[in-house]
Amino acid sequence: MSYFANDASRRRKRRGRWLAGAAGISAVGGLAGTTVARSLTRRVTEDDPHRDEDFELLDADRGCVVTTPDGVPLAVREVGPVDAPLTVVFAHGFCLRMGAFYFQRARLTEQWGSQVRMVFYDQRGHGQSGGAPTTTFTVPQLGQDLETVLSIMAPRGPVVLVGHSMGGMTVLAHARQFPQRYPTRVVGVALISTAAEGVSRSPLGEVLKNPVLEAARVAVRYAPKTVHRTRGAASAVIGPVLRAASYGDEKISRSVVAFSEKMMHDTPIATLVGFLHALEVHDETECLTTLAKVPTLIVCGDHDLLTPKEYSEAMAAELPKSELIIVGGAGHLVQLEQPEIVDDALVRLVERATPSKLVAITRRLRERVRNHG
Known part of the structure; x- marks a missing residue:
């Protein structure tokens, strides 16, 4: 009897924390969002090249669904010859979703022609892929999904x-x-705006301590039917951070900003x-x-607030x-902000990582593209 009473008491406390957090933070989050939006508006350029x-x-690319061992359907697209x-x-x-690589798909399709096939997929809970229990929303699980x-x-x-x-x-x-896949199958790796360990030391880490996010986690896990109520509060806390960190000080395309914000907005709250x-904890x-053991490319913006350049520099020192x-x-x-730099670096990575025959072919293709550009 006492066990069930205590369990009920714990549930009431969790729900109380969720209600208090959701009610108390929305105004603060809204103010932060307004401030960031004004800052972003000043940076976007009237001349929109995109x-x-x-x-x-x-x-529009060839598509299929890959189902993970635990039953999650992953949306996959590919471009280039299967052979x-x-x-x-x-x-x-x-x-985000696979569209975050829009510029890479467009430029590198021309660059590599029939020599390279590119495969894109939406991570579990993102884009057109299926949802999954929040207990599976871990980085190791994502690594297993990639293997699938x-x-x-x-x-x-x-x-x-x-x-x-x-x-x-x-x-x-x-x-x-x-590890047995490296370098026998995986011959090269590109790590863009990422970190080998948790982002608790970045500005995002400070935001993660916000009580409204803990309340939202409780709602996602224990009260999934009410999780939609936390969207506004949780988004008000994390949304401004994601938007502010997305781009640096340079003027950026309104269309690119709108596209990235749509990807973020369309992400289910349970996933977020x-x-x-x-x-x-990553x-x-x-x-x-x-x-x-393999050629690696590490790229980071020097105005990245989520995964500051120190994370990239630390990885590079070990590789x-x-x-x-x-x-x-x-x-x-x-x-998305500086695609040409990333694209050129990916071309160099492939040249370093692939057999000499492919290197020669890709170099000729690159020269052909530039001569006709």
């Missing part, structure tokens, strides 16, 4: 992995759990809240000995085959 871009381009000599697999970041994608989409031949933000953590988790704890530093690029003026979404 006004006519079709940011949903990936939706291409090399496959490059892209894993996107927190509160590889086993279905690229069962043979060399692979280069590209991860942005949480997608980079996904690649790190894969390397730790499947569920993965926050994973980002906080630690895949053990994998660096495995990654030391003798790495190229480190710190992009001046760029924020967390460096592949």
Whole structure:
């Protein structure tokens, strides 16, 4: 009798914390959001070079669904011949979807032609992929999901992995759990705006201590039917941080900003809240000995507030085959803000990671593109 009474008391306390947090923080979060929005508005440029871009381009690529061992359907798109000599697999970041690699898909399709197949997928709980129990919203699970994608989409031949933000953590988790794949199958890795360990020391870490986020976590886990009520409060806390960290000081395209904000807004609240704890406790530093065996690209903006450049510099110091690029003026979404720098670096990575025959071919393709550009 006392056990059930105590259990009921714990539930009431959890619900009380959730209600108090949700009620008390929304005004503060709203004010923060307004301040960040004003700051962002000052930075966007009236001259929008990407006004006519079709940011949903990936939706027209060949698609399929890969189902994970625990039954989660992952939406997958691919471009390039299925028998291409090399496959490059892209894993996107927190509160985004595969479209976050829009510029890479557009430019590198022309760059590599028939020599490279590119595979993109939405992480569990994101984009067009299915939801999952919040208990599975962990970085190690994402590494296992990546292994599932590889086993279905690229069962043979060399692979280069590209991860942005949480997608980079996904690649790190894969390397730790499947070291036998490196360098026999995975011949190169790109880590963009990411960290080998939890982001508790970044500004995001301070935000994660906010009581409204803890209340939202409780609601997601113990009161899923009421979780929609926490969207406004939780988004008011985390949304301004994500938006402020997305881009640096340089003027940016209104269309690109609108596209990235739509991806964030469309992310289910259960996904947003569920993965926050994973980002906080993430630690895949053990994998660096495995990654030391393959050519690695590490990219970060020097205005990245979520995964500051110190995280990238620390990884590069442990990886003798790495190229480190710190992009001046760029924020967390460096592949959308300064795509040319990222694209060129990915081309160099592939040239370093692939057999000499493919290197020669890609160099000729690059020269052809530039001569006709």
